[in-house]
Amino acid sequence: xxxxxxVLRLVTCGKTDKGLxxxxxxxxxxxxxxxxxxxxADGMGGHASGEVASKMAIDNLxxxxxxxxxxxxxxxxxxxSEITNRISSGVKVANQAIYEASRSRSHxxxxxxxxxAVLVSENRLSIAHVGDSRIYLIRGGVIEQxxxxxxxxxxxxxxxxxxxxxxxxxEMRNILSRALGIAPEVDVDIEELTVSKGDKLVICxxxxxxxxxxxxxxxxxxxxxxxxxxxDELVNLANQRGGEDNITVIVAFLHGESLVFxxxxxxxxxxx
Amino acid sequence: MTKIILxxxxxxxxxxxxxxxxxxxxxxxxxxxxxxxxxxxxxxARIFKMEDWFLIEDLxxxxxxxxxxxxxxxxxxxxxxxxxxGKHILKFISTDVATSAEPEAVLKKGEASETMVIDSKVxxxxxxxxxxxxxxxxxxxxxxxxxxxxxxxxxxxYDLTERMTSIGKEHSAKIRLKGFFAPxxxxxxxxxxxGYFISAASGKELRVNGEVVxxxxxxxxxxxxxxxxxxxxxxxxx
Numbered sequence: 001x002x003x004x005x006x007v008l009r010l011v012t013c014g015k016t017d018k019g020l021x022x023x024x025x026x027x028x029x030x031x032x033x034x035x036x037x038x039x040x041a042d043g044m045g046g047h048a049s050g051e052v053a054s055k056m057a058i059d060n061l062x063x064x065x066x067x068x069x070x071x072x073x074x075x076x077x078x079x080x081s082e083i084t085n086r087i088s089s090g091v092k093v094a095n096q097a098i099y100e101a102s103r104s105r106s107h108x109x110x111x112x113x114x115x116x117a118v119l120v121s122e123n124r125l126s127i128a129h130v131g132d133s134r135i136y137l138i139r140g141g142v143i144e145q146x147x148x149x150x151x152x153x154x155x156x157x158x159x160x161x162x163x164x165x166x167x168x169x170x171e172m173r174n175i176l177s178r179a180l181g182i183a184p185e186v187d188v189d190i191e192e193l194t195v196s197k198g199d200k201l202v203i204c205x206x207x208x209x210x211x212x213x214x215x216x217x218x219x220x221x222x223x224x225x226x227x228x229x230x231x232d233e234l235v236n237l238a239n240q241r242g243g244e245d246n247i248t249v250i251v252a253f254l255h256g257e258s259l260v261f262x263x264x265x266x267x268x269x270x271x272x
Numbered sequence: 273m274t275k276i277i278l279x280x281x282x283x284x285x286x287x288x289x290x291x292x293x294x295x296x297x298x299x300x301x302x303x304x305x306x307x308x309x310x311x312x313x314x315x316x317a318r319i320f321k322m323e324d325w326f327l328i329e330d331l332x333x334x335x336x337x338x339x340x341x342x343x344x345x346x347x348x349x350x351x352x353x354x355x356x357x358g359k360h361i362l363k364f365i366s367t368d369v370a371t372s373a374e375p376e377a378v379l380k381k382g383e384a385s386e387t388m389v390i391d392s393k394v395x396x397x398x399x400x401x402x403x404x405x406x407x408x409x410x411x412x413x414x415x416x417x418x419x420x421x422x423x424x425x426x427x428x429x430y431d432l433t434e435r436m437t438s439i440g441k442e443h444s445a446k447i448r449l450k451g452f453f454a455p456x457x458x459x460x461x462x463x464x465x466x467g468y469f470i471s472a473a474s475g476k477e478l479r480v481n482g483e484v485v486x487x488x489x490x491x492x493x494x495x496x497x498x499x500x501x502x503x504x505x506x507x508x509x510x
Binding site: 123127137139140141142144145146148152154155156157158161162172175191192193194195196198199 | 281310311359434435436438440442443444446456457458460462464465466471472473474475476
């Protein structure tokens with residue numbers, strides 16, 4: 001029972017890098033420690049509109065949480081907690097904003113973005129995800145991708161029409177089956193997980209995951225206690241291998257309450 | 273004048289004048305328009321003339337034929353219509369045929385070779401068709417369940433509803449092991465659209481049907497799992 005209200009401390013860092021080939025960086029990310037919100041967006045579209053789309057995704061999601069807007073009544077999915085519904089709504093609101101913007105100016109037409117976001121609230125992790133950016137959970141010495149890539153090739157792998165090896169080689173692997181800003185409505189993948197101290201998260205754009213394998217990420221994450229150092233190492237690794245795309249990564253370590261904090265709580269309890 | 277422009281990722285591959293009353297499209301070389309791609313059936317579709325009109329007919333292909341984003345079995349073609357077969361687009365250009373509606377672009381693109389997104393409606397229909405015969409664990413229709421056969425756990429049965437289910441003593445583990453010597457984490461089950469995958473925590477031994485497995489193992493209906501001092505039966509339920 002005493003586990004329920006347990007507060008986890010988020011130690012986190014994010015980094016985005018243009019890579020070595022692209023002229024612009026169309027990725028954006030945010031870390032809102034007070035809210036427990038972490039998100040990565042990877043934009044696409046001509047005339048630098050991808051950058052607009054990914055920035056709008058992050059800004060709208062962040063604002064949605066900061067302003068604590070009411071949930072639209074029909075948006076509530078009873079299978080998930082209030083907070084998970086909120087993050088999902090935040091992604092949908094961002095989608096609408098980008099979609100409307102893309103129709104407002106001709107050179108923004110067709111712009112879109114991925115958006116992978118987590119919210120750490122007490123010991124629960126809420127996930128909202130659209131596109132091919134990825135969220136990984138590192139636990140017990142194992143790395144698990146906890147999002148599905150919304151790409152045509154992955155949908156084919158999932159249906160047994162293609163093997164993972166074929167998918168990794170396919171020239172179609174960059175084609176998204178879902179993205180923000182393309183249609184007035186978007187289907188958002190949502191998940192909830194219980195997390196505990198010692199868990200680690202990696203959120204990244206495909207500029208990292210295309211060039212650095214899951215197991216390489218695992219060993220980098222385990223090699224240092226500093227998320228900042230892990231971010232640097234991962235970005236360097238992707239650039240050493242060509243840096244073909246923009247590289248964005250957020251690394252977060254979940255720590256238990258600090259000793260001081262726990263002591264204060266015990267003292268407070270004694271006094272009552 | 274009637275012609276078909278064959279495109280892939282907005283790159284024009286070919287322009288094919290339509291001089292016959294029947295044009296066949298498919299992966300096999302005996303087609304008039306050969307598209308060498310696994311998403312295309314051997315004999316996928318045909319375009320034929322009927323009075324003044326051209327019609328397209330899907331020949332019971334696996335992945336379907338789409339005209340302007342709609343899946344069709346048979347459909348008349350207008351000037352500017354875009355036919356999606358696998359990942360290829362065939363644009364129908366005809367000055368002979370009456371034309372009215374503006375065709376909607378099927379593929380929205382970024383710069384060449386960049387990430388693109390396929391129109392979601394087209395995609396939904398395409399995937400719905402694909403999954404007709406091959407439905408597995410898509411969107412929770414089939415749910416995995418563990419029944420504990422041996423060992424100390426807090427429940428006897430566990431539905432694998434979450435994206436990731438951990439097995440261990442730690443409080444974030446859904447399958448909670450009991451006992452002083454139970455490991456913090458013994459193994460993890462990851463559910464994605466392909467199915468359920470189990471992997472052992474670092475340094476832990478995982479047996480599936482008596483055999484030690486390393487890396488990720490795709491769980492099959494009926495598998496017997498041994499890890500962290502417990503034995504469980506995995507099965508899929510509707």
